[in-house]
Amino acid sequence: MTTKPVVLLVGDDSRVQTGLVRDLTAAGFEISGVVDGPQALLPFVFLSTQASLAVVDKAAALGALGYLVKPVELLQLIPMIRTALVRVVQLRSMQRDIGRLDKALQGSRDVSVVTGLLMERFSLDQAAAYDKLRHYARSHRRKVSEVSGEILTRADQLRSILHSISRHEITGSDAT
Numbered sequence: 001m002t003t004k005p006v007v008l009l010v011g012d013d014s015r016v017q018t019g020l021v022r023d024l025t026a027a028g029f030e031i032s033g034v035v036d037g038p039q040a041l042l043p044f045v046f047l048s049t050q051a052s053l054a055v056v057d058k059a060a061a062l063g064a065l066g067y068l069v070k071p072v073e074l075l076q077l078i079p080m081i082r083t084a085l086v087r088v089v090q091l092r093s094m095q096r097d098i099g100r101l102d103k104a105l106q107g108s109r110d111v112s113v114v115t116g117l118l119m120e121r122f123s124l125d126q127a128a129a130y131d132k133l134r135h136y137a138r139s140h141r142r143k144v145s146e147v148s149g150e151i152l153t154r155a156d157q158l159r160s161i162l163h164s165i166s167r168h169e170i171t172g173s174d175a176t
Helices: 014-026 053-061 074-122 126-139 144-167
Strands: 006-011 030-036 045-048 066-069
Touching: 006 014, 014 030, 014 074, 045 053, 045 074, 053 066, 066 074, 074 126, 074 144, 126 144
Parallel strands: 006 030, 045 066
Antiparallel strands: none
């Protein structure tokens, strides 16, 4: 059993909305709700009597995936909605990919920074410093990026504590 594509109708003309609910339901769409235009949070496909480029540009800037000028025939609307639904799935997938890539990039940055710290601290070349980090991570059954992130977090915590200590004046009662 396949699920019906779900559409939320947003508009300001109840006659048009009633007709669209009827036509889209007959075309195999599920209508999740009908709301007045100003209540809509996420524009999808705009149907408007306005054909000016300024209005179209504003709709695009608000996140519209399509824009049709009324009156609209159902034969125009259905392909627009189906295309927009595919784009939504693609956009969500890309957003997930971006999140994963950002995380991987951050992990790579952390590993590079910690490798540099180990090089400086122990007078090692890059390969030896990375090997030392990798060996530590493996011996603790952890990812190199995870260990690197923890090292940097703890270094930031230590830096913050030392900064806080440096701001306090030593008084006669403190010096014991």
